[in-house]
Amino acid sequence: MKIGELAAIVGSDVDTIRYYEKIGILPKPARTQGNYRHYSVQHVDRLKFVRHCRSLDMTLDEIRVLLQFRDAPESNCGEVNHLLDEHIGHVTARIATLMELEKELHKLRRQCRKAQKAKDCGILAAIGHGETHQGSKNVKRHIAGTH
Amino acid sequence: MKIGELAAIVGSDVDTIRYYEKIGILPKPARTQGNYRHYSVQHVDRLKFVRHCRSLDMTLDEIRVLLQFRDAPESNCGEVNHLLDEHIGHVTARIATLMELEKELHKLRRQCRKAQKAKDCGILAAIGHGETHQGSKNVKRHIAGTH
DNA sequence: TAGAACCTTGGAGCCACTCCAGAGTCAAGC
């Protein structure tokens, strides 16, 4: 099948597929006479695996590790379990951080009840002299921001 | 004060300060004879404001809007309130997504109890034929991933 | 045979920094 068909089946984007090939997540497929990429069922499975991992918010580096194990059926999967545990830890931590943030934001929001002059706005004032929130300050996060 | 001092006071990085200047978040400061940036208390306040907003996970574009209101004390702050409400909405939504993800990951984790051969690993198997998680599939997120 | 729909490559852009090289400036100590 051609790249567009693969993309449609997996629910991915052709650009993403080419990107995965470029960085070695997907192997280089065969080419047709007209130089089109030609994919097989194996490619579908692998891409589905990758996209599922991505939907679980794993990085491509983490996925690379999982693919190694997938490609080596006789190897010991202990590291897979470990990787997943770590990932769960990151997600849990990120949830905690965001919930603190949410609390903080609600508190901030209560500083201004109605639309008024900016100079009287409690929100702008609070941001102005407020402390930088400890939890997020200078923290190199594994789990990214809210945007 | 020089850039390093400003950075130390605010708890920021000199590179970040120069970056903010470049993209217009901070105004260009005066220069000393030796071409060093020279900052005043106003710069400290403004940078603190910006860093506080960033610690609340706002984008620089959102911060740009807030700065506009900060710079126009007579303007109506309704949009500030609105911006904050929207931001809170994003955070809340992201928390919900991550909690679903966490559940999904725990479920996946239970598929493999002990280190064994990769070909027998329930996790690898589950990722392989599992459905891509709806919630995260093809969703252009305002609130970013876990990394 | 024309045109649409697909495919190719290479490169730029996104966000919010972060790091680096190579050069310049400045204060302290000898």
Place this chain on the structure above:
DNA sequence: GCTTGACTCTGGAGTGGCTCCAAGGTTCTA
């Protein structure tokens, strides 16, 4: 006065995971 070391300057590249684009080539349909 000279050296040393800490600081600063600029411009540019790199991060992750795509996404979009231009300019051209291929294939399918009417």
